[in-house]
Amino acid sequence: MPITETPAQVLDCKGLACPMPVIKTAQAIKTLEPGQVLELLATDPGVEPDMKAWSSRTGNELLAIDRDGDVFHVFLRRNG
Amino acid sequence: MWTDEGEGKVLYVQTHGVSDPGRSATPFFLAASAAAMEVEVGIYFTMYGPTLLQKDVVDKIGPKGDQGLPLSHFIKQATDLGVRLYVCQPSLELNDLAIEDLIDGVEMIGGAAFNDMAMRADAVVSF
Numbered sequence: 254m255p256i257t258e259t260p261a262q263v264l265d266c267k268g269l270a271c272p273m274p275v276i277k278t279a280q281a282i283k284t285l286e287p288g289q290v291l292e293l294l295a296t297d298p299g300v301e302p303d304m305k306a307w308s309s310r311t312g313n314e315l316l317a318i319d320r321d322g323d324v325f326h327v328f329l330r331r332n333g
Numbered sequence: 334m335w336t337d338e339g340e341g342k343v344l345y346v347q348t349h350g351v352s353d354p355g356r357s358a359t360p361f362f363l364a365a366s367a368a369a370m371e372v373e374v375g376i377y378f379t380m381y382g383p384t385l386l387q388k389d390v391v392d393k394i395g396p397k398g399d400q401g402l403p404l405s406h407f408i409k410q411a412t413d414l415g416v417r418l419y420v421c422q423p424s425l426e427l428n429d430l431a432i433e434d435l436i437d438g439v440e441m442i443g444g445a446a447f448n449d450m451a452m453r454a455d456a457v458v459s460f
Contacts, residue, residue, distance in 0.1 A: 272366040279369035289377065303366075312339060312371040 256317050258330045260292035261285050267296045267324060275303055278329070282313055287333030290316065292326060301324045334446060335453055339373030344450050348460040350381030350428070351394055354404075357385050358396035360460050361407040361416075368414035370453075375417045375448055378439075379424045386418065386435040405436075412438060421447065 261312045263282045266274040281289050293304070301318050304327050309317040316328040335342055349356040360376055367374045369383065379388060385391070391405035400429055418439045425431060432441055442450075451457045 272362050272369070275366050276369045276410065279414075306372055310372070324452075 256290070256319075258290050260328065261289035263292045263294065265294045265323065267294050269295070269297065271297055271299055271303065273297075274300055275307055278304070278307065278327075279311070282329060282331050285331045286295075287331050289331050291329045291331065293329065295325050296325065297321050304329070334442070335373060335375075335450060336449040337373070339371055341372045342450075342454040342456075343367045343374050344374045344400070344457045345370055346377055346457065347385065347439040348377050348380040349460060350384035351387075351390060352381070354394050354398060355396055356460060357394060357404050358407045359407070361404075364416045365407075365411040365414050368411065368416050374411075374415070375419055375450060376411075377419045377421075377442075377450070379421060379447075381428065383420045383424050383427050383430055383435065384438055386420070388431065388434060388436050391436060410438070413439045419447070419450075427460075 255311040259331060262281060262285060264277060267276055274297050278293050285291060285318055308329060314330040316330055319326040343414055344358045347360045364374045364376050385425045391408060395401055395403045406426045421443055
């Protein structure tokens with residue numbers, strides 16, 4: 254499903270290994286208002302299962318994960 | 334001790350010390366990941382584990398030896414996210430250490446408190 258909303262913030266974690274994308278995402282999403290969208294860019298190959306687990310645990314909504322070459326684009330909506 | 338303020342509780346146990354640097358950092362990585370999931374996290378250092386927390390050691394060792402970041406970086410990453418660090422007196426004595434030799438913020442507990450934390454945790458992961 255394509256994401257039509259413009260993300261409130263783009264978090265570039267390309268080149269960072271586990272657990273940094275998770276940690277930085279957790280910190281970044283707290284700076285957003287509820288309902289706003291964060292786009293995470295990551296190259297860590299474990300980011301897809303990690304973001305599924307993280308979002309289901311924290312209640313933030315995982316909207317989509319798109320892959321563009323080595324880069325995963327993860328779209329998350331802040332809960333609340 | 335647990336505050337029950339998180340979405341769950343995970344307790345890690347680190348038994349390895351400075352003689353095996355490759356085993357030093359992973360508990361901190363996993364603990365930081367759990368804390369980022371809004372889970373309450375503790376790491377209990379026993380057997381040789383307390384040797385990793387010495388003030389004059391944390392900047393000198395790292396998981397990949399001379400390459401990469403020192404252990405202090407990974408400890409701070411975890412504690413900044415709310416991970417709490419625990420030791421017990423007998424394992425300090427085993428390593429000829431006192432609590433004053435360790436980095437700030439390490440809490441002293443005993444066997445009863447450890448077992449209570451373990452029984453109340455959602456998961457206990459031992460290294």
